[in-house]
Amino acid sequence: MRTLFEYIPRILSAFKKRDQRRLRKLNDSVLRETAVDSTKINFRLAIISYVLSKIVSKPRLLSEECQPALSAIEYSLVKLVKKMRIADESMIMDLFSEIETNVSLLEERDPRFVIGLLSKGKLKMAATFYAQGMSLGIAAEMTGIDKQEILDYAGSTMMFDRLTEEKTLKERMKIARQLLSG
């Protein structure tokens, strides 16, 4: 629960201040922690911290008419901060769900995108976990995103150029040719 205790109050504070930079940094830290301690709670927190950073980066979601929904998100976060030390895993998951419901309410006012903030956040986090070195199966299971969606997303990024491969393309083609001749 270290991640939770350490990061949730900071996420709440950054969200209240609408500090996108801080939220992104916190999201990076949660991501790193999640890779080391890959619990469902940490995965969920990674997704939520990403989504909150996206919310504060979009002026259309910070307008006057969005304030009630933003307050509801803040209220859910405050509840989480208060209860996190005494709550068990299922209670924490319920509180995460409450935050996610409030995020969806925020979007209901302006549903201009086919993929919602939460789905996009889950996809982005799943692709990041895969890029960090988790297998596709684990990234898919933990985020609830289809493997193919993660692959499509990863395929359009530079992630496969970042890791130095053990074998050169020439060596790989040699293996492929051996398959047909052997």
Added chain:
Amino acid sequence: MKKRDVIVDAGVLISLTSSCLDNLLYFYAEKYNLRFIIPPSVENEAVTVPLKKNIRKYLFSAIRIKNAIDAGVVVVVDAKLEEDIKNLMSIANNIFFVRGKPLHLIHKGETEMLILAKELGVEYILMDERTTRILIEAPILLKKHFEKEFHVNVMVNKKNLQKLTHEIGPLRTLRTSELVMLAYEKGYFKSFESLEKNVLEAALYKIKYSGCSIGFREIKEYMSGVR
């Protein structure tokens, strides 16, 4: 000609079918007697579930993969290896440690492919999933990758690493990209005549955007050598 078997993962089948490149499977089966083997979990993920749940996004791929199974080009083999899968998963997920905690790297589906290859004595595995591929080819590269990603020291349980290498055996990995490149060399795209090279390049980018773990650099490198 002797049958040559290759174990294939769901990602490869889905990216080939959604890119309309699944005829490559028939091409290799007919001309080179290749047989593409999948475990039941791959059939379930790529065919049964999308058809049963009517997942529109994946129906086209599911039907085409089902066709390939019905045609005998893709063969489903149920080796019932639950215990072996559990054991290998436990080994692979206890190789790298950060702050005393093991890094969970691979999932049941990916482990099943490795166990199936071992059980059937298949030497080649066709997969686009990067982590498992690197774990087969050069697990120590993953350690370096994690250290770079997380800015921490990663400890290696050498005993488990040796066990993994022993369990996996001499597996050789292929990506969809090599299958496409090789098909080009064997004349698969000849019917495109003057556009043959263009269609190869387009096909490589298409599978790259479908998640095949090939870099932009590698595509450029291969294309620069194509006459």
